[in-house]
Amino acid sequence: MKRRHPYLIIFLTLFLMVACQPSVKKIQEALEETQSVISSLTQTKTDKPTSTEQASSIQTQKPASIDTVEPTDTPEPTIAPFILYHNDFSEKLSGFPEIENERYVFQYSDGKYLMSSIKGNYVYSACAKRNFDDVVISVDAKIISDDSRSSYITIKWRHDSSDNSEYTLFVNGEDDYILDKRIDFELQNLREWDQSKFIRAKGQVNNITIANYGNTSFIYINDHFITQLMDDSLDTGDICLGVSSSDETAEVTYDNLLVYSFESWTPPDGEIDIKAIAEEMNSQPSKNEVDGAEIVLVPRGEFLMGSEDPVAKPHEAPEHMVYLDSFWIYKYEVTNAQFAAFLNAEGNQSEGGVTWLDEADVDVHIHQLGGRWVPDETYEDHPVVQVSWYGAVAYCQWAGGRLPTEAEWEKTARGADGRTYPWGNNGVTGSKANYCDKNCPKDTADSNHDDGYARTAPVGRFPKGASHYGAQDMAGNVWEWVADWYDGSYYSQPGNTDNPQGPPDGDYKIMRGGSWDREENLLRSSYRGVGSPDGTYFNTGFRCVLDQNN
Secondary structure (H helix, E strand, O other): OOOOOOOOOOOOOOOOOOOOOOOHHHHHHHHHHHHHHHHOOEOOOOOOOOOEEEEEOOOOOOOOOOOOOOOOOOOOOOOOOOEEEEEOOOOOEOOOOOEEOOOEEEEEEOOEEEEEEOOOOOEEEEEEOOOOOOEEEEEEEEEOOOOOOOOEEEEEEEOOOOOOEEEEEEEEOOOEEEEEEEEOOEEEEEEEEEOOOOOOOOOOOEEEEEEEEOOEEEEEEOOEEEEEEEOOOOOOOOEEEEEOOOOOOEEEEEEEEEEEEHHHOOOOOOOOOHHHHHHHHHOOOOEOOOOOOEEEEEOOEEEEEOOOOOOOOHHHOOOEEEEEOOEEEEOOOOEHHHHHHHHHHHOOOEEOOEEOEOOOOOOOOEEEEOOEEEEOOOOOOOEOOOEOHHHHHHHHHHOOOEOOOHHHHHHHHHOOOOOOEOOEOOOOOOOOOOOOOOOOOOOOOOOOOOOOOOOOOOOOOOHHHOOOOOOOOOOOOOEEEEEEEOOOOHHHOOOOOEOOOOOOOOOOEEEEOOOOOOOHHHHOOOOOEEEOOOOOOOOEEOOOEEEOOO
16 A cells, blocks of 8 residues: 655644535525625734644654734624634635745635645644534645645644643545544554545545544545544644645645534435434443443444455355444454453353363463462463453353444455455555564564564454444454354355344354455455354464444
């Protein structure tokens, strides 16, 4: 996959949590009624900006410098009820200043807000302090730099100017976008995907929309749903625009910035009930109280299951649409520390002719000490292995859940758009998954990549490989047990498209996701592995599902 951290980066920093738009006609009517109020918000050009100015490095985990000037207080306009803020940049409106210095230039030009970076390796932004709850933000942006691959439209949102936690969305003029999170300026890369069919090239307008409800955000690019986020910090925000480059001038223009109430918004994909999904996401805590596992919502709806790719196995076909109800799934695989707590509560019982955990195996990193089960030092947050299918079922029941069905696992991994891998359609690299790389003792090892681990890795170490819904380690690290029995012809059988539960019986159980010792092809989200339910394996673990009514 192409390298995502470019030499030239344009930053549109928009702080707030969410964006999209109700009907165009509704907005136009309201704007006609209130244009005189909006245009009254003018700003006199001064030597110093009247809004927050922020500069931060995009190539290091900590910014090289941060320059901040607090915004002045400005009266809120009285606009149509659902339109909370509008800026078409035809006037020098308060909150977005004109600035020119040796590092960057912000100016109004031809009815647009033009931002140019001159000195590289920094993010320069101007922020108007606006705190809103449950809103949609929509902005049109165009890259006009010659190097559109290294130039990024960027949207940043955070609590307020005093908070050091923020999300940043990068969209370049070619085919990529990146989603990062910073906490106290420590970078966490959350998503990195190839989305060329959604993003328009240099010189064309891209609409970026972020819709926020409670602690949930939904991101759209050109009316295409990209991803969702859930975070307790996403409840208010500033609106910021920004720009950055490394060693050449980068330029982007912004136009038609709108903020309006979430309740008035009609999503572009009207068949998806975003409001109901947001209610579901905000109705559940972000962790399972029993074992402390972080959970993510996979909302109800259809997805493409199976594969007819030439590299796919016959039992992966045919491709077919499957409907699933909403469910919550563990963000990470169950760890040694979590499974040790389960063993201390329930003991290592025998079921199906085997103990839940094969404690004598050399690959097990949980042992008894002083009458208690404890994880080995430094392996606490590695995924538990050598657990039978029965042991995985017992753990999930103890934690108040169950194993995911095969369909639930696949939807979590590949999203609703049929992607090949959790992160998209580009292949595996050492930054996205723990797989059979140069550290792997096999002839099929990929010597071109190094994921940093010879065997299992701590869960959550590959955020760039996160799925559409935010689940991590869905490709590689360890295989994962699911609930279903295996039947190679199951996909072809009628009646298996609505919350399928798998065959009623069989000899083997399904395992998904590949592992640290498997090559790229076996990490595809549609790939089906199998194992004996009474078997324990050095490269197999699991994660759990919580039903919506739990």
